[in-house]
Amino acid sequence: MTIGLENGTVMRAFRIYTLLARDNAVGKERLQEYMADDVVRGLVDQFAREVDCVTVIAGEQLYMIPETRLSPFHMNNEVIKRTYLRANAVNADLYLMYVSIIVLIGGFYDSYQTMEPTRSFIGIEEWTELVNERIALLKTHPEAELREMEQEFSYNWTALIEKWSAMDDIKETAARQSGNTISRVSFMDSVRKFLVAQELVIDIGNQEITLTEKAKVVVQRYFMELEYNRGILEFLYQSNTFEEEGSEHASHL
Incomplete structure (x- = not known):
């Protein structure tokens, strides 16, 4: 050329x-x-x-x-764990980080039913609760189904459920514990720092964040595409068994 x-x-x-x-x-x-x-x-x-x-x-x-893991500019899992997560982070921490990011974007895009954000910011506390809701939904699936989905999506759903469940709800209680247990607040803050470093979100104060223009473009080009995340989105956002019948969710995407 x-x-x-x-x-x-x-x-x-x-x-x-x-x-x-x-x-x-x-x-x-x-x-x-x-x-x-x-x-x-x-x-x-x-x-x-x-x-x-x-x-x-x-x-x-x-x-x-x-665009692919083959790129020399791709940040591999070990770098993410070493730089943004705690020293003894394992793959389950990464799975939980990825799901937390998917849920964050779903919070801005009405569970992936819209192509444009439907809100301008979200609080860390609400984001944490949204993740908790998704994990609660995952817990309703039979273990055999989770294992099957692990093979299909290369996500260890069981491990991330266990990881989230082992975390404490509030920072103060977790601080008194020994061993590997951390709080959900601490974990979500680590994910926030990663997203800020990647210029995907901006801190706007009051424990609230907003998406950057870069994030919006990435979401439109990749997150909504079948070949990238569609199956995972459908699995995470299918109608909750504990919500009313007929509730419309991203399973209709």
Whole structure:
């Protein structure tokens, strides 16, 4: 694709790519340069694809996001555990983190029934309660069904249920316990810190967070797509057995 192109054009595209590779994002000036020239834009996108990434425009920022686990820019599970979770975190902590993020987004998108957020912010306490509701729903499934779903989605549902159940409801009680038990509040705060670091949410004070433009674009491009999360969303958001019959949920997606 680069054969016959002016060296200056290639270098402009490469400079944008190197900034994306270093910082994961570029600001307004580079975004305008990216948008103004079809050739530059095509080259940047091609460079990104070569490392299994995609470019995403959100607000006045251009982001480069890993699309597969093969990307050298993909953050692996060990890095997430070491950086954002407690020192002795295990895979069950990761499963619970992923589900907590899915539930958070579901809180903004009316259980995934809408393509646009239906609220502007959510409190950490409410988010924690929403996760608790999803875990309570998972507990109503027979163990055999959970095992079957584990094979289908590569999520260890049983382990994350046990992990959440072992956590204490309030921080003060957990602080008095020894061993590996932490509070749900502490865990959710760790997930919040991860999302802030990834520029997916912003703290707005009063223990409340809001989605970034980057998060909204990622949700629209990936979370709503069947090939990525649809089956998991349907499983998590199917009608609750303890709610009234006919309650509409994301199972109708």
